[in-house]
Amino acid sequence: MKKFYVTTPIYYLNSEPHIGSAYTTIVSDIVARYKRMRNYDVFFLTGTDEHGQKVMNSAKEKGISPQDFVDQLALKFKTLWKEIGLTNDYFVRTTDKNHEETVKYIVEKLIEKGDVYKGTYKGWYCIPDETFWNDGDVKVENEKHICPECHRELKWVEEENYFFKLSKYNEKLIDLYYEKPDFVEPEFRKNEMFQILKAGLNDLSITRTTFDWGVSVTSDPKHVVYVWVDALMNYISALGYPENLEKFEKYWPADVHFIGKEINRFHSIIWPAILMALDIPLPKKIYAHGWLTVNGEKISKSKGNAINPKILMDAYGKDAVRYYLLKDISFGRDGDFSEENLIIKYNSDLANDLSNLVHRTLSMLNKYFEGVIQKPEITEEVDSTLLNILSCNTKKYLDLMDEYSFTQAMETLWEIVRMSNKYIDLTEPWILGKDENKKTRLATVLYNLLDSIRIISILINPVMPETSLKILEKIKYDNTHINENNLNTSLLHYDVKVDIGEPVFVRIDTENWKRVIIMNSEESNIKNKEDNKKEEIKKETENVISLIEFPDFTKIDLRVAKIYEAEEVKKSKKLIKLQLDLGDLGKRQIVAGIKEYYTVEELLNKKIIIVANLKPAKLMGIESNGMLLAAKDGTSLTLLSVDKDIKEGSKIS
Numbered sequence: 001m002k003k004f005y006v007t008t009p010i011y012y013l014n015s016e017p018h019i020g021s022a023y024t025t026i027v028s029d030i031v032a033r034y035k036r037m038r039n040y041d042v043f044f045l046t047g048t049d050e051h052g053q054k055v056m057n058s059a060k061e062k063g064i065s066p067q068d069f070v071d072q073l074a075l076k077f078k079t080l081w082k083e084i085g086l087t088n089d090y091f092v093r094t095t096d097k098n099h100e101e102t103v104k105y106i107v108e109k110l111i112e113k114g115d116v117y118k119g120t121y122k123g124w125y126c127i128p129d130e131t132f133w134n135d136g137d138v139k140v141e142n143e144k145h146i147c148p149e150c151h152r153e154l155k156w157v158e159e160e161n162y163f164f165k166l167s168k169y170n171e172k173l174i175d176l177y178y179e180k181p182d183f184v185e186p187e188f189r190k191n192e193m194f195q196i197l198k199a200g201l202n203d204l205s206i207t208r209t210t211f212d213w214g215v216s217v218t219s220d221p222k223h224v225v226y227v228w229v230d231a232l233m234n235y236i237s238a239l240g241y242p243e244n245l246e247k248f249e250k251y252w253p254a255d256v257h258f259i260g261k262e263i264n265r266f267h268s269i270i271w272p273a274i275l276m277a278l279d280i281p282l283p284k285k286i287y288a289h290g291w292l293t294v295n296g297e298k299i300s301k302s303k304g305n306a307i308n309p310k311i312l313m314d315a316y317g318k319d320a321v322r323y324y325l326l327k328d329i330s331f332g333r334d335g336d337f338s339e340e341n342l343i344i345k346y347n348s349d350l351a352n353d354l355s356n357l358v359h360r361t362l363s364m365l366n367k368y369f370e371g372v373i374q375k376p377e378i379t380e381e382v383d384s385t386l387l388n389i390l391s392c393n394t395k396k397y398l399d400l401m402d403e404y405s406f407t408q409a410m411e412t413l414w415e416i417v418r419m420s421n422k423y424i425d426l427t428e429p430w431i432l433g434k435d436e437n438k439k440t441r442l443a444t445v446l447y448n449l450l451d452s453i454r455i456i457s458i459l460i461n462p463v464m465p466e467t468s469l470k471i472l473e474k475i476k477y478d479n480t481h482i483n484e485n486n487l488n489t490s491l492l493h494y495d496v497k498v499d500i501g502e503p504v505f506v507r508i509d510t511e512n513w514k515r516v517i518i519m520n521s522e523e524s525n526i527k528n529k530e531d532n533k534k535e536e537i538k539k540e541t542e543n544v545i546s547l548i549e550f551p552d553f554t555k556i557d558l559r560v561a562k563i564y565e566a567e568e569v570k571k572s573k574k575l576i577k578l579q580l581d582l583g584d585l586g587k588r589q590i591v592a593g594i595k596e597y598y599t600v601e602e603l604l605n606k607k608i609i610i611v612a613n614l615k616p617a618k619l620m621g622i623e624s625n626g627m628l629l630a631a632k633d634g635t636s637l638t639l640l641s642v643d644k645d646i647k648e649g650s651k652i653s
């Protein structure tokens with residue numbers, strides 16, 4: 001059996017898990033499930049990084065021992081990953097006894113080999129990042145030495161340390177990058193690493209003596225191993241290296257280490273060098289993804305967006321969040337998790353496209369064949385279009401998933417979903433259903449649709465496992481068949497009675513939906529808005545009618561306009577964008593603050609009155625060409641309209 005070993009970074013225990021740490025872990029889970037679907041023997045590893053000065057300080061602040069501190073936090077990670085349905089095969093902790101033994105063994109082996117030697121370290125150290133910096137990298141601002149990574153103040157450190165001969169592997173690493181151009185991905189991140197290699201590497205201090213929360217060096221116990229070197233060993237200690245070589249030899253080398261871009265240097269330079277020194281084969285790939293912002297802001301507790309993924313998943317379902325992360329965030333690049341976009345994708349891709357396809361098809365099968373899948377018999381030209389897309393896009397989807405191009409993979413899969421929906425429109429089963437002679441053709445159409453739904457459900461399984469099972473349960477498909485052997489068409493059994501049940505996704509009513517992520521800045525926006533409203537009401541109740549001359553009135557060009565398109569302005573709680581037809585005067589767009597009073601559906605095809613000669617203005621960056629007329633009291637608003645039908649563009653006088 002082919003094997004596949006996938007790892008996440010191990011999470012440093014100085015904060016609770018949030019959507020950022022969940023992102024890498026969820027993506028890795030999807031890859032693990034995907035490889036299992038493709039019949040690989042998968043080992044999926046995640047865990048926690050628990051040593052170092054920062055952890056020790058945090059424990060001190062809390063007044064508990066470092067061990068208690070890490071036990072509590074590690075449990076939170078472990079529990080959360082279970083709760084959100086992740087399928088890691090092992091959870092490694094760097095305070096695990098066997099991990100510590102591995103680290104000790106490796107350091108001694110490297111000392112023996114001469115690749116680790118004792119020297120004096122003098123230089124700058126960033127405590128929050130646990131990172132040493134060379135003089136050339138350090139920034140000086142207001143006479144303070146600043147960390148180039150996190151911009152916090154550095155500490156000057158001078159101490160006896162053990163050093164790893166990183167410089168010795170400089171050339172070998174450069175060769176590696178030439179020989180295996182896809183060792184680090186994406187390419188632009190590889191190039192960053194390549195620059196560092198070409199600039200030349202210094203030896204790396206790998207022990208500390210100023211604190212003791214770490215793995216001590218066996219032959220010189222006042223030294224503890226530098227937390228980063230300690231952490232990297234998890235990828236092999238978790239497999240039992242050097243004790244249990246059977247498991248190690250089965251899964252090593254890792255097929256992919258998924259990491260965040262901020263730790264690329266450790267994984268793409270230091271880690272392979274250490275492995276070279278140990279004569280251990282190198283991992284096949286390091287994939288460094290970008291950073292996630294949430295609702296456009298850097299994730300932080302104070303902003304209120306360091307959200308626990310479970311809260312999101314409780315609101316939207318695990319599968320919708322997983323799908324959204326994969327579809328909307330281009331893996332490898334920095335991306336933004338936007339709750340508004342999640343809702344949009346939920347409604348369009350999941351409720352509208354996928355769920356409707358399943359529900360429509362099952363409803364028709366219920367109506368015409370009492371829910372029993374029929375044997376396909378009469379095929380027509382249009383069927384081959386669907387079947388072609390099915391086989392062609394299935395292959396494309398697998399290729400894209402293999403290269404971690406998730407967004408494109410989802411797009412490819414949804415082409416099948418949309419084509420299947422289109423197939424319904426093209427074959428018009430409701431017309432076939434009226435004609436007794438066309439029943440066999442109808443049977444074939446519905447069979448093809450169900451077979452397409454079956455293949456979609458297998459392909460989507462790694463990303464949306466619950467949804468996949470729900471759909472396959474409806475069509476009574478054996479869930480032990482969820483693997484790549486069953487991706488050919490026409491493998492669905494007939495003479496089986498389906499179970500229609502509830503739709504798998506139901507549209508979210510965006511108007512009345514309570515958002516999960518409340519940004520702290522948003523709270524103040526809401527308050528501002530309320531203040532503005534009070535101000536508006538105050539103005540309006542001070543009703544003063546001032547008199548004007550007739551020529552003043554004629555300056556205003558009022559017209560009848562028909563709304564042919566209405567769309568909510570996503571980032572606004574108030575605005576709706578309207579496309580208006582003014583007959584001979586052409587078409588135009590206006591933006592109006594009526595979201596609280598009208599739904600988009602209500603507005604469609606309404607004939608309203610607008611001021612047509614108002615200078616264009618921009619509202620939230622959207623051009624508005626004119627203004628609609630509305631009457632308003634303290635609580636309600638109604639649009640002015642015409643009480644008989646009249647041509648669009650008619651003048652009001």
Ligand SMILES: [Zn+2]
Nearest residue numbers: 126129147150
């Ligand atoms: Zn720093």
